[in-house]
Every structure is written in C-alpha cells, then in structure tokens.
Amino acid sequence: MKRLLSAVRDICFSRALFPLVIGFFLLLYIGIAFVTNDTLTELMELTRTNMFLTLMLALLPLSSVGRIAAETGTYLTRRRILSGKVVEVPTELFDENVRLPASSSFAGLQGRLNAVGYKTSGSASMLTAWRGVDSFPARGLFLTGTMCLFAGIFISLSIRTSYRGTVIEGEPFPAPTGNGGIVERIVLGRSSGLFLSKSLTMEVASTGDGKAGGKFGIYPPSRYEGAFVYPRYLGVALVIRFYAPDLPAGYETHSILSIYPPGKEAGEEITGSPYRIMLTMAEPDDGSDPFMTGRMVFQFKLLKGKEVVLTGSAPSGGEFSKGGYRLSFPDSRRLVITDFIQDPGVLLIWSSALLFLVAGGIWLPVRVFAPRREMMFRLESEGIRAWSRAEGKSMSHEGVFHEALDTLEAARPVT
C-alpha cells in the first residue's frame, strides 16, 4: 500500500505527466478528425461520457497540484539550505556543485561579491550570495492558474447542466427549479460600453413564497438560484388570429417567434390546415429599434402549401384583411430566449485567466531585469564545497562564481 501511494505520488509529481496527458488528448483529437468534421464537439462529448477519458482529464489538475506541491517543497528546501538550516544539499537543486581540495576561509570574498552587486550573508563556515528576484511566486501563480483552468474544464465537462427557458414579459420567470416571480419588464437599450453595443435588463419581481426577484443583464451573467442566466436570442410572443375563406371558424395561437433583429424570419404552422404564416419584424423608417421602442410592425407572408396567397403588414394590436383573409395581432410581448446554466467550472476558468495574467505580469520583468542568481560556499572537513544556480543571465553569473572559486583557490594556504 505504501509503495502504491508512493508510486501515485511520484506520478502526480512528475513533470512528464502533464505533457503526456495533453499529448494523449491531441492524438485523440487527430484520430477523431479522421472520422468527423465536428472534431472538438465530438472530443468533448466523448470525454464527458467516457469514464476513462474523464479520469485522464482529471489527471491534468491533479498533475498541477502535484507540481505545486513539488515545486513549493523544492523552493522551501533551497531557502532552508541557503539560510544554513539544512546541511544535506540535493544535487538537482543547483546547476553547479564543486569541491575545492583544501580548506580555506572566505576572507575577502564577501566584499568582492558585494562589489559586483550580490547580497551576502553567512557565518565563519558558510557564505551565501544572491541577487535578483526568485521566479517561484510567478511560477506558483502559473501552476495555480493551470490547475484552475483544467479543474474548470473538468468540472464543466462533468457536471454542467443547461436548461433553456423563454423569458416573456408578464409571465413567470422560467427558472430551472420551477417558475420564479413575474417578469415585469424586458428593457433593451443602447450601450456605450467598449465591448457591448446593447444593454438588456430582465426585471423579475419576487414571489410570495420567498423566491427573490432581481434584474438580470447580459454580462457578466447574473445568477438565479445557483444558475447563470445567459440571454441568447430576442424575440416576440405574439398572439395571432387568423381567418380564411376555407377556415371561417378562425384560428388563434400564442406564438413564440425568434424574429429579432428586424428582417429575421420565423414561421407558424396553422394546425389542421394547409396554411403557414412567415413573419418578420419590419425595420422602422426612422432607424429606431422596434424592440427598444415597443413600436412593432409585423410583415407577413401567408402560404397555402407552397403558394404565397397573401402578403402584408400590421402593427402590434392591428389587423390586415384582404380577399376573405383576415390576420390580426391583438397582443405582442418582448421575450428573451435564455439559458440557465449550472456550472461551477466557469468561475475557475475565469480565475485561471486572471492568474495567468498576474503570473505573466510578474514573470516577464523579473526574468528580463532581475533573474534570481544564487551561490553558496561552505567550509567542510575536506575543504570547501560550492553550489551555484541562475534563473537567467547565467553566463555572467557563472563567470562571477568561477572567479569566486579562483579567489578561494588563490587564498588557499601553501602546504
């Protein structure tokens, strides 16, 4: 059991795990691309439904956690070594590791290192020199961002639920857990924002049984009972009354039409008859938006089979009649086709974007202007041991390190 746990830990901590899993999914993507054009959608669906693939995907955030743990451990160990709290120095923590044959002292070396810009500290038996900023905080943020990103994707693929409802003025809010309060108003306006050209507000009243109401906009999406409210399309809920010479009894329907923006066409079958009405919202001559103003005029085309028998237009509340046909629109209301999405992964993915941004913002200037360079000298029974590492500008750092060793060598007492 202990060996198994150790093996699992080694796998999670391994740097190879992450690229191997990514490579596996890349190969799978390429394989799927041979058989279908909707490769990405298929890959997502396959990962969602196949336990093995889901577990493979879960390895990515797990690997990131493993790397965070491993690299934090390495960082802390190195700090303790440099402060002299740990004597045993693992070779992989430093780039160079040298033993000078005879004992010596650090006299003069500290001053030389200070002169070339290194900060120093130490005791009679040890000297530590460093300059620049460690990139570990940026690396830690990057790894945390990676963990959030893939945890978000994993959660999103595994448990995301989506429910589509139609939010209509004057009707109850179609929440996934049952109807909410009455939708008091749907307001579409112009937005002066950098990214959005329109603003949309759905104002919902609270219900008597304690369900809170609220205002729901476009972005960032608001939440209702734990689900994100994601407006997708605009349309009109239209009451259509229709009479025809061969349909004297008439026909009335409450139609949900996705006919916004003006010019977009939608159809309504007249059940039990050969008739079909195609509707569009007319574009006002003054260039205004009918959804914003509420002044809606509907253009229609009446088809009997494939034959167009009537065309015309009528405003909301108006009527059109010709040749025995009569079509009226007694009521129209704004509607928003809305997705209610329960997906905690979204927040993690947003967080990852923020973390990547901060990590990049820290890493780039540190790496370019002040990369961490460290060296350590320790007096031991058989002579001096020295270690060195650099995260950047390594050539000049190695030059300083080698000269420091030369200085120690030159200071060695002649025997």
Added chain:
Amino acid sequence: MVAVKLIPHLLSWAGIVFVLARGVAGRRSTVASAAIAGFTAGVVSVSVLFRFFQGDTPYVIIRDIVGGSLLLLWGVSVTAVYRSNVREFPLSWGGRLVDTPFRTIIEVLAAGILAGAISTCRFSDMAGSALPLILLVLAATAVVFAAMAAEKFLPQSFTMSHAGLMAIVVGLLIFSASSLIRLDLFSPLTMKVMKFAHDFVHQFFESMLIPDHLFIRDYLWGYIGFLFGKEVGFWGGVFIWFTPVILVAIAIGLERLPAVAHIRQGAERRKILAAAIRARRIRLVIPCVAAVILAAAAYRSCFPSVEYWDPKPVPVSADPSGEIFIPRKGEIDLEDGKLHKYLFKQGGKEARFFVLMTPGGKLTAVLDACAICKPDGYGQAEGTVICYYCRTLIPLETVGKPGGCNPVPISFTEKADGVHIDGLKLINDWGSTVQATSRIKGEGK
C-alpha cells in the same frame, strides 16, 4: 517527363541519406544497406497498395503516415525542450534506446520506406509495369552512394542533435510529398485549423457565457469574425508546421554548457565553454535548414505548379416548368471526365453549379461551393477537385457526397438525354447553404 518530376523526390532522398550518414556517424554501411532496403520496401509496398486499392486510398494512407511523422517530430521536439530545460526529466530509458544500432536501423528503414512510397506515387498511372519501379530503385541506390560519398566532405565538427536529425529527415519527406498534390499536407492542415478555430470560438463563447453577436459591438465582432477566416487557418497551419523545428532549435539553444567550475585556470574554462558554444551553434544549422525545407514545402502547397481545369460557367435557363436541362452530348460532353460549370439566374438570384462524370461512371451535379467555405468554387486536377478557398483536395470519387469541404450535392435526375435539375430548388440550395457562408466570410468571387 516522369523522370523530371522525380527530381524533387530524389533530391529529398539524397538529403535524407546525407544527413543520416552524418547523424549516425560510424555506422555508414548500416545506413547504406538499411536505406536501400527501406526504399525498395517502400516502392514494393506502394505498388502493392495501388494494385489492391482503387482511387484515393493509397494516397490517403501515405499522406497520413507522412502527417504522423510530423506529429512524431512534435513529440520529439517537445521532449527535447524538456530535456534541455528540466534536469530531472525521466528519460533515461529513452536515452539508452537512442544510442543503440537498433534505433539507427529502424530510423533509416522508416525514412527509406516513406521516401520510396512517396516517390512511387509518381508512377500511380503506370500500374502493372515493373520497369519504371526497378529504374526508380536503381536511381535511389545510386543516390545513396553519391550522398554517402558527399557526406565525407563535411567537416568533422559538423554535428547534429538527434532531434535536429529527425527534424530535417521529416522536413525532406514532407518536401518530397508536397511535390504531389494528392500527398500535400499543408493545405489540408490549414483547413483543419480553420475548422478547429471556428469550433473553439463557438465552444468558448458557450462555455464562458459570452454574449452572442446580437449584443456585441460591430468592430469587436469583426475581429472575432477574423478567427473564422482563411488567414487563421493559414497562420495556424504555419504555427503547427514550423513549431517543431523552432522547438528543436530552442532545445539546442538551451542545452547546458559543460560544468567547468572544477577547473581553476580561467583560460582553460573559457576555451571549453567557447568550444561548447561553437558546437551548439553548428548544431543549430540543421533545424534552420529544416525550417527552410518546410517553408519550401508550404510554398509548393500554396502555389502548386498545377494547371487546374476551371471552365467559365455556361449560362443556363429553366423551361416554363422551372426545369433546367443539360444535354449529355453536344457542345459540351458531360462524359469526358471533366467538370463542367453552369450559371443559373432567376429573379435577381443566381446559383453556380457543375456537372461531372465520376470515375465510377456516374454523372453527378453539385454546387460550385461547399457548406463551410466562402464560395470561391472548385478546379480540377489529377483525380481531384480543389476548393479554391481552403485548397482542400476532394477525390473525384467522393464528389456528389455531402460533408466537409465537398461541393454541396443538388438533387437532379439523370436521363438518357442528359441531366434535369429543378431551378427553384437549385436557387434555394445555393441560398440556404452558400449565402450563409459568404455572409460570415465576405463575398465570394
């Protein structure tokens, strides 16, 4: 003529043997014999493939294997970067394998088989005749000895990393394949990238709950729309194409210099470091050459030296019942195996389509556009039609079948006298499938 067309293949083969001889120095006889054996095996395998499979299948198999080699190069280049950058990267078993003679034989054999297979595709229309294939193997053998002799003139200091060696071998194989339009990789790659970009943007919007274009500013939507265009496919393809060799170069650049801290003479240290840096720079030559070869292959793919058959659309009209009739024989012979384009106009709308007799002997009628790309139309060459927009090759056998970048099939009736098409349905088909794509991606030609 075929001999002239073989020149790029034999040049690539010469380059492959040349670099392999240097890359696995000390095993010259092994390289020579494995190269000749591999090339011969490739020639024999593909001639067998052409004997047993009709149509596009042998090309698809070879193209996928060449594509697989690019993928393998990706893996090797990423591993090389990790090995240069990460001290504890666990590849000791891999390192042991890399230095065995077994690896040398496998690599040279694989390169030989692929090079032979690609070259043999030049003789696909000479199926059944052994003489050209024997001459090809003899020419390839002569090239092996010439390349081995030339390699001796390279200075001994000219070394290459294992990843660099693979980069240039894969680059030369891809260059060789790009000489044949049906083995070309770059154009299909750009098409796949374009599709991926489209799907990714869509999925990203859905997943991140980003509002649809209805609410987004026009200028911003213009930028997002750029992601659906051909340029993204091209640049994405360029990224996938060149990144492995760039990674190989980065891996070489990141190679650790030898530890010299134990040497107490500064001059000696500097001498060792300078020699290491010089050797590292020399090793960079190979990935740079590989990048140039891959650029040449991409250029050949984008500007192939092939004349496409692309007739001017002939205007047609419908009879009073709305039917378009195209006679089987007449000024245009529908059975000549070439595509014949037509233009139908009605009520201010128009639709372009073409009629073609497939290699299976059946007439087919399709729109001169697909359901994905901007309707730039199709040209015909070497057993395929090509989408001018994304440069995807569609085998003639599959024209008339829906999906992907295939021209959109239209309903028609084939009678003894010719092809009959419903004009209204044709206009509607064009409107519903093609205009949707041209609205997203700009006007077609």
